[in-house]
Amino acid sequence: MSTPQRTDPAVWRPAITLIVGAMAVVFDTTIVSVALDDLAKDLHAPFATVQWVGTAYLLAVFVTIPLAGWAQSRFGGRRLWTAALGAFLLGSVLSALAWNAPALIAFRVVQGLAGGIMMPLMATLLMQAARGRGIGKVMAIITVPTALGPILGPVLGGLILHLADWRWLFLVNIPFCVVGCLLARRNLPDDRPAPDQPRAPLDTLGLLLLCPGSVALVYGLSQVQGRSGFGSPGVLLPLVGGLALIGGFTARSLRRRTGALVDLRxxxxxxxxxxxxxxxxxxxxxxxxxxxxxxxxxxxxxxxxxxxxxxxxxxxxxxxxxxxxxxxxxxxxxxxxxxxxxxxxxxxxxxxxxxxxxxxxxxxxxxxxxxxxxxxxxxxxxxxxxxxxxxxxxxxxxxxxxxxxxxxxxxxxxxxxxxxxxxxxxxxxxxxxxxxxxxxxxxxxxxxxxxxxxxxxxxxxxxxxxxxxxxxxxxxxxxxxxxxxxxxx
CATH class of the missing domain: 1.20.1250.20 (MFS general substrate transporter like domains)
Known part of the structure; x- marks a missing residue:
């Protein structure tokens, strides 16, 4: 049995910093699931419309996940994390102020776009800080919020709805976002690329294949609950279209030696x-x-x-x-x-x-x-x-x-x-x-x-x-x- 390597103490400071900000994202992913009935009543909207409060968020997440790597190389990890956390804060405040269901759905998209950047970026920054040492312990840190969100999110959501109204489901994110931004400016290294460093070009065609493909695939899967299984056209068409786009991205990415949006090699x-x-x-x-x-x-x-x-x-x-x-x-x-x-x-x-x-x-x-x-x-x-x-x-x-x-x-x-x-x-x-x-x-x-x-x-x-x-x-x-x-x- 090998002797486990100790996690570098320098990893703990950025780890705590990133976890504080990530808690807002992972809880917000599941906390709304228990509030759909309350939202339908308070916003005077049919349940089929209110369900998009969760679905639109999830789809927006898939739009920006593939962009995280390119954006980090372009702007630096600290600036990207702070900007994404600020955007998530804006989306949370706007969601709490929403006046009807379409407005709430639109503001949830803002949250999802920011959250899609933050979660892969969190893992990247911590693994780069650890430099290959004590990987198991580092992953134990990274997966704390991602594991607890789906489990404790409904508990927190139920408690908030028991004590207050649905707007507090979004206002509760404010302290996490504000403290997370302050800690990021203090504890994350300034890794902005040098002014004379070549900037990585964006794989635009790859973006146009992978992001809509992922969104179509997840959208088709999300529609299964309300339809007659996988054979429904509303499910089957986006699934087939999404798989076709992702297949095109895969073939193109495997042929490219450099510069793919996601390196599938x-x-x-x-x-x-x-x-x-x-x-x-x-x-x-x-x-x-x-x-x-x-x-x-x-x-x-x-x-x-x-x-x-x-x-x-x-x-x-x-x-x-x-x-x-x-x-x-x-x-x-x-x-x-x-x-x-x-x-x-x-x-x-x-x-x-x-x-x-x-x-x-x-x-x-x-x-x-x-x-x-x-x-x-x-x-x-x-x-x-x-x-x-x-x-x-x-x-x-x-x-x-x-x-x-x-x-x-x-x-x-x-x-x-x-x-x-x-x-x-x-x-x-x-x-x-x-x-x-x-x-x-x-x-x-x-x-x-x-x-x-x-x-x-x-x-x-x-x-x-x-x-x-x-x-x-x-x-x-x-x-x-x-x-x-x-x-x-």
Whole structure:
């Protein structure tokens, strides 16, 4: 067993700075999900319109994720982070002041455009600051907000709605954004490119292929819930169009030696390819059941929004406790062993929900949620850290975008698939028992889809000392940092 490397103390200051700002983004992604009924009533809008408050935000995120790497090289990480956080603050204030549903949807787009830049940029800045040392611990830091957002967001949203009105769902972002901007100016290095340094050109054609393609794909998946499955034209057409555009971008990017919007040639690294696949499945395992669990507590057990959110707290506590343990063990025994164990535990701890009835005792569900939270936390950390092994300094932004897109699309696919299964299972059900049977079927699907990830975990790098033994000669001075290894397909 290798000795884990200590995280450089200089990493903690930018880490705390970035987490403060990122908390506003990750909570805002899920906090609104419990407020749709309140928004429909207060804004006098049909539910189908109000649903776009969440959908428009998600689509806007996918517009700017691919731009994060180019924008960082063009403007510098600190300036880009501060500008994006300022834009998110503006969008939050405007959302709180919205006078009708279309205005709120438009202001949520502003938030989404800023959030799409911030999340991959956060991972890039921290991995570059760590310089390849203690990657597991660094990923434990990075994934704190991204793991807790989907779990604790509904709890915070339910609590705010219990004490105040929906406008406070956006006003609560203000302190995070203001303090985050102040800390960024103080704690993040000034990495602006030199005035005489050549500026990277924007891959305009790649932008016109990847961004609309990602948006169309996610839009099609988001429409599954309200339509008759994947065969509906409103779902099928954007899915096919999105896949065609993404396919065109992929073919073009693989042919370009330099200057692609996202360097897909990084998939030649086994660590990047396997990590992206597992983060896709990890997003499915995290976000898919986050659709099922609150609905189960509300529809089958009769809880309100706050009650359902509070019942999910054990999962959040488990995810929080997993941070340090998973990061430490990833550095010691490698990502492969941690990921195999974690994904297997996610599947096993979801099984009890496949047997739930209206009268299932809460202690059993609470214990299962706690274990599930522990396993999910580890399942996201291990592949996230493995994706950066063996990469040069300048390759990190592209790896951050690849893994972020994979996780987000995986979440969208998970929600879409489980929504269809749930619709078919609960269609026509009018009693709690009949509804519970439909949820049982959906949870079994979740178990099966998560189990698919277990054998894929074997493709991740093994023990760090063994991976280091296969590392080729130095590539660039920036890449010659302790703890970096390269594994190719």
């Amino acid at each position: 990084l998939f030649r690294h086994r660590s990047v390819a396997s990590a992206a696949a597992l983060l896709f499945l990890g997003g499915l395992a995290l976000y898919g059941p986050m659709l099922l669990l609150p609905l189960y507590f509300q529809q089958v057990r009769g809880e309100d929004a706050l009650g359902a959110g509070l019942l999910l707290i054990p999962q959040g506590v488990g995810a929080l406790l997993a941070r340090g343990l998973a990061g430490r063990w990833t550095d010691r025994v490698g990502a492969r062993a941690v990921a195999v164990t974690a994904f297997a535990l996610v599947a096993v701890s979801t099984v009890p929900f496949a047997f739930v009835t209206a009268g299932t005792g809460e202690p059993l569900l609470t214990a299962a949620l706690f274990v599930r939270g522990l396993a999910l936390g580890a399942a996201m950390i291990a592949p996230s850290g493995a994706a950066y092994l063996g990469l040069a300094h300048e390759e990190i932004p592209d790896a951050s975008m690849i893994t972020r897109i994979a996780q987000q699309i995986g979440g969208s696919v998970g929600i879409a698939v489980l929504a269809v299964v749930l619709q078919h299972g609960t269609g026509g059900a009018h009693t709690a028992g009949a509804l519970a049977d439909g949820f049982d079927r959906a949870f079994w699907w979740s178990v099966a889809l998560t189990a698919v990830a277990v054998p894929l975990c074997l493709l991740l790098p093994g023990r760090p000392d063994r991976a280091a033994a296969t590392t080729p000669g130095p590539r660039t001075p920036a890449a010659q940092t302790p703890g970096q290894q390269e594994t190719r397909c």
